[in-house]
Amino acid sequence: xxxxxxNLTLLGKNDFAKVVGDVLRALKVTVANREAAANFDDMExxxxxVGRKVITRLKVTGGGMQGCLRKFxxxxxDERFGAEANxxxxxxxxxxxxxxxxxxxxPYGILHGVxxxxxIQRWIDDGFGVTSQGVIDRDRIARRxxxxxxxxxxxxxxxTEVAIRQLPIIRAVDDKTVxxxxxxxxxxxxxxxxxFPSNVLPADSEVAEFMTVLNRDIEAAANSxxxxxxxxxxxxxxxxxxxxxxxxxxAELLAKxxxxxxxxxxxxxxxxxxxxxxxxxxxxSAMKNFGVTRVSVNPQTMHQRTLDLIGRQHTVADVERxxxxxxxxxxxxxNMDLIIGLPGERLANFAETLSKIIALKPDDVTIHTLAIKRxxxxxxxxxxxxxxxxxxxxxxxxxxRRMSEHAAKILRGEKFSPYYLYRQGYSxxxxxxxxxxxxxxxxxxxxxxxxERQTILGVGxxxxxxxxxxxxxxxxxxxxxxxxxxxxxxxxxxxxRRDEILSQVYSPVEVAEIQPPPIVExxxxxxxxxxxVSTVRFSTAKVTSAEPSKFAEPVTAPxxxxxxxxxxxxxxxxxxxxxxxxLT
Numbered sequence: 001x002x003x004x005x006x007n008l009t010l011l012g013k014n015d016f017a018k019v020v021g022d023v024l025r026a027l028k029v030t031v032a033n034r035e036a037a038a039n040f041d042d043m044e045x046x047x048x049x050v051g052r053k054v055i056t057r058l059k060v061t062g063g064g065m066q067g068c069l070r071k072f073x074x075x076x077x078d079e080r081f082g083a084e085a086n087x088x089x090x091x092x093x094x095x096x097x098x099x100x101x102x103x104x105x106x107p108y109g110i111l112h113g114v115x116x117x118x119x120i121q122r123w124i125d126d127g128f129g130v131t132s133q134g135v136i137d138r139d140r141i142a143r144r145x146x147x148x149x150x151x152x153x154x155x156x157x158x159x160t161e162v163a164i165r166q167l168p169i170i171r172a173v174d175d176k177t178v179x180x181x182x183x184x185x186x187x188x189x190x191x192x193x194x195x196f197p198s199n200v201l202p203a204d205s206e207v208a209e210f211m212t213v214l215n216r217d218i219e220a221a222a223n224s225x226x227x228x229x230x231x232x233x234x235x236x237x238x239x240x241x242x243x244x245x246x247x248x249x250x251a252e253l254l255a256k257x258x259x260x261x262x263x264x265x266x267x268x269x270x271x272x273x274x275x276x277x278x279x280x281x282x283x284x285s286a287m288k289n290f291g292v293t294r295v296s297v298n299p300q301t302m303h304q305r306t307l308d309l310i311g312r313q314h315t316v317a318d319v320e321r322x323x324x325x326x327x328x329x330x331x332x333x334x335n336m337d338l339i340i341g342l343p344g345e346r347l348a349n350f351a352e353t354l355s356k357i358i359a360l361k362p363d364d365v366t367i368h369t370l371a372i373k374r375x376x377x378x379x380x381x382x383x384x385x386x387x388x389x390x391x392x393x394x395x396x397x398x399x400x401r402r403m404s405e406h407a408a409k410i411l412r413g414e415k416f417s418p419y420y421l422y423r424q425g426y427s428x429x430x431x432x433x434x435x436x437x438x439x440x441x442x443x444x445x446x447x448x449x450x451x452e453r454q455t456i457l458g459v460g461x462x463x464x465x466x467x468x469x470x471x472x473x474x475x476x477x478x479x480x481x482x483x484x485x486x487x488x489x490x491x492x493x494x495x496x497r498r499d500e501i502l503s504q505v506y507s508p509v510e511v512a513e514i515q516p517p518p519i520v521e522x523x524x525x526x527x528x529x530x531x532x533v534s535t536v537r538f539s540t541a542k543v544t545s546a547e548p549s550k551f552a553e554p555v556t557a558p559x560x561x562x563x564x565x566x567x568x569x570x571x572x573x574x575x576x577x578x579x580x581x582x583l584t
Contacts (some may be wrong), residue, residue: 003039003101006062011046016089022112024091026430027103039063047089051075054085061171066130071114076148078126087148094150106430107401109150114422115450120145120163121170136164151222158408158434161423169447170454175470176506179448180221180261182214183460184253185484185506188275191310199484201244210461210484211249213491215256216478219458222260222456224502224531229509232261233267233454234445241274247282254290268444270294276322277314284329292330294443297322297362302353303306304365306342316356323360333363333441339433340403342429343392350403351410358414365416368409369400369431371424388514400429411436420446455500455505461487465498467505476501518576 008024008031010017024030032038041062050054054077059068071092090110097103108116120141124130129141138160145156149292168183184558186201201207225232235257245253254271269292278298287295298317301307307314326334330557334358340350395403408418416436420443423432440499448454452475456466465478478497481487487494 054088183463185461228506243278335364386571
């Protein structure tokens, strides 16, 4: 239960407004409207730094209370002080409010970032929680999460489990390996809770205009990949709802993406189908023909009343039909998204939804927590004085947490494991979004986008490009416009910005001629028994003469593969072995 105050004042040389705001928002400490009743008249928050010590003072008047509270914390010696100062301001203020005002603690304490697992992975990289024998001490890491960020133990253990499970995927690539995200900004309708920059599907003429610009964007990204000698690991087509496109445009999109990015080294090609009513036999066939390996079908709930309320134009039967058709068509992996905390739903409703989803046997289930985001219909209606939160019959935080606990229990019992996690502001119950998968079914793209160690090239409306700079130790970013008309108008500017940040980290590959290998005179037996080449490396991207017909016959399979590598400009990258760890 939070509190309200009439006046809030931040004092100190650095008032730490953002981090103070994070704590107040998480604990539901709000500034009341002038007409509304408040628990206290005034609250002053004063933060002071003395050496490596952070001191926080809290002065409160009104509500039968008047006085000053004080708490201090000392920064860790092994952490950057700027980040430590922010953390300690949050920690001090959180403790003062929870310990003295009867405010309920929240599951993640002061851990407010979107990607909390990155903190744990950095600790491990720096050697914290790793023994001299290379064993990762999960308990020690979880205890530090609880101590430093005041998180509950079960959340600390979940974060630690996910962070460690991601390490093999994050470390299995070199700095030339990238992923590609393609943003399609169209949906059939706009859901009540949606804040994504998507547009209701327009007329074919407008879709055609978008596809022309998108094709230009894709070609430019493909040219950049070739120029800098990059290798695509995963492709993700998202949005919006890509499958909302009419059949002819959907097939055109897949063909363009496949021809531009889907080379031999691609491990994963995902299409987010989202709404099951957009999945047709023609689209399933197109995905199969163009090498898609992973699809998403996102029911959100299996209760028709809720689907209607949140603005989905499909039925529960549509979900089951689409899933079965996809499963019958190919051996691709299928993900399904659910949301806990939807209007009108309680634990029993969610439990029924989860039971129906598990019966379908998906490979991956993502449990999202409803977040009331800026720009959503729900948030805008709540901003209207005529509407209140109670009017939407949303479950309270305690009920949402029970839903989350039920999901974890059932999914673990069905042999799903949590493999990626992220948090959003304004989430019900102050919880998280978690991806759960069967063994071997983790989405590599999801892990890479959350880890922020791999370059992600974004094409399409509202797509973002992120390029980790190992020298500057920061992430360079380029954002395409969320507003569709602006993206269509200024696509060349976004292309230029994307290439600009790529050029700050990567150097163009040298272009040189590759001479065909000499004719092999050795007998077949000698070729077959000798290790010719185990790794072929090229730093070039141009072939002037290399035709298979010029090679002597007969040729054994190993030599044929070498010839193919030359003709197809293939390159085998050597990845430096990562430090091996034993997980406990």
